[in-house]
Amino acid sequence: MNTMVHGVIRDPASSTAEIKTIVSTPPAEAMAVPLPAKEKKQARFSVSLKPFFLAILPPMLGVGLLILIWEIIAIKTSSFPSPWVTLQEAIKVFSDPFYQNGPNDQGIGWNIFASLKRVALGFGLAAAVGIPLGFLIGRFKFLSGMFNPIISLLKPVSPLAWLPIGLLVFKSAHPAAIWSIFICSIWPMIINTAIGVQRVPQDYMNVARVLNLSEWKIFTKILFPSVLPYMLTGVRLAIGTAWLVIVAAEMLTGGVGIGFWVWDEWNSLNVPHIIIAIVVIGLVGLILEQILVAVARAFTYDDVPS
Structure with missing residues (x-):
């Protein structure tokens, strides 16, 4: 250094220098x-x-x-089957995913499309009912006390337990599967939306009362912007539940769909196709969730609660 x-x-105090x-x-x-x-x-x-x-x-x-x-x-x-054998089968399956050789012999593309249509219908109905109901339950204590016991009782019920009820009421497998998706997707939307309404700061509501705002103004100016992150979190949870339910429901009801395709391949002991279906189910579920995450980020300033 x-x-x-x-x-x-x-130092002058020292005798030596x-x-x-x-x-x-x-x-x-x-x-x-x-x-x-x-x-x-x-x-x-x-x-x-x-x-x-x-x-x-x-x-x-x-x-x-x-x-x-x-x-x-x-x-x-x-x-x-090994990964290499499964990959070779996947190349064959996806080389013509939209072939049709009859009502129960169709390509994997048509099966995925049929499942997504059922999910869209059941999930859309659940959103149309569950989100407004969640706002009402969170906004009014009387409705919260009335619906909370019902939600607590029905929410833990297994999705497949609702399928026989749907078959009994609708007399057909297609609406029964949509019913199962609806009843299992609605709970996350109701619960998360209601929690979001209840967590709106009380000061905001006090200001609304002082300004004598109407319920519509309170909803559009105060509740909806504050509740949106919670609501979108419930939607994300619901879409995952809906995709799980449709695969299990289609295994039992038959017809066209990715769940029926898995069951049909099992009956044929075609294990590589079952593994392909598992990967496809996971990828489709991931894509659906990422789409909703992108929507949540587009409509909220803060990070959406996980």
Whole structure:
């Protein structure tokens, strides 16, 4: 380390001349050695690539681990298809996803489309009923006391338990499946919307009373903007429930749909197609959720509660 001597001090109390040197180290700026331009460029390049690797590398390792476990299971179990065999079957399945050879022999594209139509109908009806009901329950204590016991009683019921009721009432598998989606999707929307209304700051409501605002003004100017993040969270939860329910319902009711396709392939002992269907079900559910996350971010300023 380089040092600089600024001066000397003679101590008069000492019989001998004691010289004290005042030593200081130069500041860090003076010691810093500038990096060459090439090294600066490399440093900037490595910093810019770090977020990319953090975003890509962990998912790739996770998928690689899943494939490795899959391969080990396939080696240990002769009847279980390997990843390579499943990939070859997937190429065949998706080479013509919209073929039609009869009412019960259609491509996977038509089955996914049929399931999405049922989900759209059941989910849409649940939103049309559940969101307004959630606002009313959160806004009025009388309605909250009236509906809370009903919700607490029916919410834990398994989705498939509602299917026989739908078959009994509607006498057909298609509306029964839509009924099952409706009754299981409505609870998250009601509960989250009601919680959002109840968490609106009381000061806002006091100001509304002072200004003598109408219920419509209170809803459009105060309640709806405050409740929107909670409402969209309920919608996200409901779409996941709806997609789960339709797969199970179609396994029991038959017809056209991704759930029936899984059951039909099991009856044919076509295990690679079952694995393909599992991956497709997961991807479609992920896409539906990401669409709703994008909608939530577009209509709210803050992060949507998870």
